[in-house]
Amino acid sequence: MTTPVSLPLTRRSLLAMAGAGLAAATFPRALFAQSGKGVLIIASGQDIPNFDPHTATGYSASFFLRNTYDPLVRVAGNPPEPVPAIAQSWEISTDGTEYVFHLNPAAKFHSGKPVTAEDVVYSFQRALKLAKGNAWMIRGIVTPENVTAVDPQTVRFKLSSPFAAFLQVLPWMFIAEKAAVEANLGSDNGEGWLMKNLAGSGPFALKRSQAGTLHYLARVEDAWQSGGGNLQGVIWQIVRETATQRLMLQRGEAHIAVDLTSEDMDALKDAPGVVRVIEPEYRTFSIKMNTVKGPLSDPNLRKAISCATNYQGILDAGGYADLMQGPLPSTIFGFDPTLEVYRTDLAKAKEYLSKTATPEGGFTLRMVHVSGLEQQRRWSLILLDSLKQLNIGLDIQPMNWPDMVAACQSPDTFPDLFPVYQTANYGDPDNIAFAAYHSSRNGGWQNAVYSNPEVDALIEKGRTTLDPEERKAIYAEFQRRVVADAPDIFGVIERRKLGMRDAVKGYSFSPIASNAIEAWPLSL
Numbered sequence: 001m002t003t004p005v006s007l008p009l010t011r012r013s014l015l016a017m018a019g020a021g022l023a024a025a026t027f028p029r030a031l032f033a034q035s036g037k038g039v040l041i042i043a044s045g046q047d048i049p050n051f052d053p054h055t056a057t058g059y060s061a062s063f064f065l066r067n068t069y070d071p072l073v074r075v076a077g078n079p080p081e082p083v084p085a086i087a088q089s090w091e092i093s094t095d096g097t098e099y100v101f102h103l104n105p106a107a108k109f110h111s112g113k114p115v116t117a118e119d120v121v122y123s124f125q126r127a128l129k130l131a132k133g134n135a136w137m138i139r140g141i142v143t144p145e146n147v148t149a150v151d152p153q154t155v156r157f158k159l160s161s162p163f164a165a166f167l168q169v170l171p172w173m174f175i176a177e178k179a180a181v182e183a184n185l186g187s188d189n190g191e192g193w194l195m196k197n198l199a200g201s202g203p204f205a206l207k208r209s210q211a212g213t214l215h216y217l218a219r220v221e222d223a224w225q226s227g228g229g230n231l232q233g234v235i236w237q238i239v240r241e242t243a244t245q246r247l248m249l250q251r252g253e254a255h256i257a258v259d260l261t262s263e264d265m266d267a268l269k270d271a272p273g274v275v276r277v278i279e280p281e282y283r284t285f286s287i288k289m290n291t292v293k294g295p296l297s298d299p300n301l302r303k304a305i306s307c308a309t310n311y312q313g314i315l316d317a318g319g320y321a322d323l324m325q326g327p328l329p330s331t332i333f334g335f336d337p338t339l340e341v342y343r344t345d346l347a348k349a350k351e352y353l354s355k356t357a358t359p360e361g362g363f364t365l366r367m368v369h370v371s372g373l374e375q376q377r378r379w380s381l382i383l384l385d386s387l388k389q390l391n392i393g394l395d396i397q398p399m400n401w402p403d404m405v406a407a408c409q410s411p412d413t414f415p416d417l418f419p420v421y422q423t424a425n426y427g428d429p430d431n432i433a434f435a436a437y438h439s440s441r442n443g444g445w446q447n448a449v450y451s452n453p454e455v456d457a458l459i460e461k462g463r464t465t466l467d468p469e470e471r472k473a474i475y476a477e478f479q480r481r482v483v484a485d486a487p488d489i490f491g492v493i494e495r496r497k498l499g500m501r502d503a504v505k506g507y508s509f510s511p512i513a514s515n516a517i518e519a520w521p522l523s524l
Contacts, residue, residue: 037232037524038219038230038231038232038233038523038524039231039232039233039234039235039524040231040233040234040235040255040256040504040519040522040524041234041235041237041248041253041254041255041256042063042234042235042236042237042254042255042256042257042258042517043237043239043244043245043248043249043254043256043257043258043259044060044063044236044237044238044239044245044257044258044259044515045238045239045240045241045242045245045259045370045371045372045373045401046058046059046060046238046259046370046401047060047211047212047238047400047401047402048060048061048063048064048209048215048236049061049401049402049405050195051064051068051194051195051196051197051198051206052133052190052191052194052195053065053069053123053133053174053175053176053194053199053200054123054126054127054130054132054133054134054135054174054176054194055130055132055133055191055194056133057133057134057444057445057446058401058405058445059258059421059423059513059515059516060236060401060516062172062513062516063236063515063516063517064215064217064236065174065200065202066202066513066516066517066518067202067203067204067217067234067518067519067520068198068200068202068204068205068206068217069174069175069176069198069200069201069202070085070086070107070115070174070175070200070201070202070225071085071086071170071171071172071173071174071175072085072086072087072090072101072120072155072170072173072175073085073087073090073167073170073171074171075168075171075426075510075512076508076510077508077510078279078508078509078510078511079427079511080168080426080427080510080511080512082167082168082170082171084104085171086103086104086107086115086120086175086201087101087102087103087104087155088102088103088104089101089102090102090167095162096159096162096163096164096166096466097158097159097161097162098156098157098158098159099156099157099159099166099167100150100154100155100156100157101120101154101155101156101157102153102154103115103116103117103120103153103154103155104224105153106224107201107224108201108224109177109180109199109200109201110198110199110200110201110205110220111177111179111180113177113179115175115177115201116149116152116153117149117150117151117152117153117154117155118149118152118178119175119176119177119178120147120149120155120175121147121148121149121155122176122178122181123173123174123175123176123178124138124142124144124147124173125144125147126176126181126189126190127173128142128143128144129144129189130189130191131440132444134169134172134173134425136434136435136438136440136441137169137172137173137425137431137434138166138169138173139440140160140161140460140464141159141160141161141163141166141463141464142157142159142160143160146158146159146160161464162464162465162466163463163464164428164466165426165428165430165431165463168425168426168427168428169425169426171425171426171512172425174200175200175201176194176199176200177199177200177201180197180199181193181194181199184197196209201224202220203219203220203223203225203228203519203520204217204218204219204220204223204233204234204519204520205217205218205220207233212238212400213237213238214235214236214237214238215235215236216233216234216235216236217233217234217235217236217519218232218233219231219232219233225520227520227521228520228521229505229506229519229520229521229522229523229524230523230524231519231520231522231523231524234519237254239254239257239372240371240372240373241372241374242257242259242260242261242264242372242373242374242375243264243374245257245258245259245260245264245499246260246264246267246268246499249268249271249274249499249500249501250268250271250274252273252501254501255500255501255503255504255524256498256499256500256501256504256517257498257499257500258498258515258517259373259515260497260498260499261319261374261375261497262318262319262320262321262497263319264497264499265278265319265320265497265499266319268499273501273502273503274499274500274501274502275499275500275501275502275504276497276498276499277496277497277498277499277500277507277509277514278320278495278496278497279495279496279509279511279514280331280495280496280511281423281424281495281496281511281512281514282329282331282332282423282424282427282431282432282493282511283329283421283422283423283424283493283494283495283496284324284329284421284422284432284490284491284492284493284494285318285321285324285375285379285419285420285421285422285491285492285493285494286324286327286419286420286422286436286488286489286490286491287367287379287383287417287418287419287420287488287489287491288417288418288419288420288447288448288450288487288488289302289305289416289417289418289486289487289488289489290411290414290415290416290417290418290448290449291449291450291451291485291487292411292414292449292451293411293412293414293449294365294416295356295358295363295365295416296365296416296417298356298357299485299486300352300353300355300356301352301353301356301358302485302486302487303342303349303352303486304349304350304351304352304353304356304390305349305386305387305390305392305489306342306349306486306489306490307342307343307344307345307346307348307349307352308344308346308349308386308387308389308390309342309344309382309383309386309489310344310382310383310385310386311323311343311344312344313382313385313386314379314382314491314492315492317375317378317379317382318375318491318492318494319497320494320495320497321492321493321494321495322492322493323490323491323492323493324341324490324491324492324493325337325339325341325490326339326341326479326482326483326490327432327433327436327437327478327479327482327483327488327490328429328432328433328475328479329424329432329493330493331493332424332427332428332429332432333427333428333429333468333471333472334429334462334471334472334474334475334476335429335475335479336475336476336479336480339476339479339480339483340483341483341490342483342486342489342490346389349389349390350390353390360391361390361391361392362391362392363392363393364392364393364394364395365387365392365393365394365395365416365417366394366395366397366415366416366417367380367383367394367395367396367397367415367416367417367418367419368396368397368398368399368404368407368415368417368418368419369396369397369398369399369419370398370399370400370401370404370419371398371399371400372398376419377396377398379419379491380394380396380419381396383417383489384396394417397415404418404445405444405445407448408443408444408445408448409443409448410443411448411449414448414449417489418445418448420436420445420446421494422435422436422446423512423513423514423515424511424512425512425513426512427511427512429462429471429475430459430462430463433459433462433463433475433478434459434463435447437450437452437455437459437478437482437487438455438456438459438460439451439452439453439456440456450485450487452481452482452485454481455478455481455482455485458474458475458477458478458481459478461474462474462475462478496509496511496514496515498514498515503524504522504523504524505522505523505524506521506522506523507521507522508521
């Protein structure tokens with residue numbers, strides 16, 4: 001191992017060394033923490049697969065986009081509330097179908113050009129046209145023709161129907177510079193160009209990207225955003241093993257670690273200079289099954305596996321967590337506490353198995369998990385032991401996250417079992433219901449294959465209904481229908497576990513995508 005040194009290191013020399021191909025496993029990590037004042041290092045097990053603000057998803061991409069792009073509205077606080085971003089103010093019609101946003105005249109892109117209403121209209125229309133990424137949040141609510149520029153600083157939205165969560169979804173609809181994208185359209189609406197280039201207005205800009213190793217964001221010299229901390233840059237360093245993330249944090253080689261296990265958090269309890277963040281949020285862990293292709297297309301087999309699963313083992317391995325009771329977090333609006341869910345019952349599991357084409361088992365399923373993510377590996381092993389009771393084997397394959405995302409594009413490439421952390425982007429049941437169970441999400445990692453027209457109809461009704469009591473009834477029926485289909489093994493609701501050095505100042509926990517760190521308010 002290379003011995004860390006304490007020589008001064010500029011950002012320029014740091015990037016030169018990274019560009020030389022030094023991997024995180026062998027690069028002297030202490031150099032990162034000692035490099036240039038105000039450079040924040042975040043250790044994460046997940047690479048950033050995509051830079052396109054209208055197609056990228058996942059917490060690593062959310063981190064990237066939150067820091068390099070701006071939405072109309074951000075979210076902050078606990079409980080989370082919408083706050084101004086590119087829009088400095090807005091008005092809402094009494095029937096909830098019309099929103100008018102007034103843009104901050106100071107807002108400008110990295111190119112120096114001002115952010116205009118035309119850029120906002122273009123970004124929403126592009127997102128809806130591509131129908132990828134976070135477009136699901138507004139699909140059926142916002143239509144391209146009903147986003148209009150009133151004047152250069154004013155945008156009007158006429159919604160197709162009321163949507164109580166509209167302001168809460170806007171933080172995930174990022175605004176891109178129309179001129180920059182249009183100049184690089186190619187044959188794919190600019191997707192290829194935006195995979196590696198930015199057209200944003202965020203407080204940080206991409207300066208170095210080395211897949212599998214690190215992504216370096218540098219502070220925009222004349223960033224238009226008010227306030228902010230003293231950070232001059234942020235390094236998103238890929239560290240696959242959570243134990244290594246913890247050690248880096250303890251040694252001062254990283255400032256924040258975002259993938260720590262409960263055991264890691266316990267080990268950090270009395271670590272000098274380390275602050276533990278253990279907070280409840282709408283974060284679920286489930287194991288999705290291939291309901292379309294292969295053995296698990298049989299609902300009886302899915303129910304057999306659901307009943308054979310060792311839920312106590314999953315909970316024990318989860319640490320700071322509670323068992324899920326169906327598809328929604330138990331603390332979110334609309335959750336049905338009377339919902340009956342699957343629990344460990346081997347007799348019932350064998351009864352369901354007897355109704356399948358393979359009543360004696362004798363076959364092997366394939367499960368993938370994020371390489372280096374210890375928590376998922378442990379849950380995979382628990383499921384391996386659970387399935388042995390049904391004479392079913394389990395082939396466990398670690399994969400890099402981008403490869404896992406790619407496997408979701410088709411039922412033919414989607415594995416039998418696929419673990420998913422689902423973190424709500426906004427505190428409404430529509431978030432998890434639509435992202436994880438609506439068929440329009442098929443092909444993405446949140447819901448690769450599951451489809452049920454009746455469930456779709458309930459989700460669509462729930463997101464456009466304003467009366468709280470009516471919504472409760474809709475989501476109660478939604479939960480019953482999903483449990484009856486058994487598309488997932490419902491695992492645990494985890495508390496967010498972050499570790500950070502006490503040198504990090506200005507941090508405030510919010511339960512919305514809290515592992516996608518917003519760096520602008522922070523200081524070192």
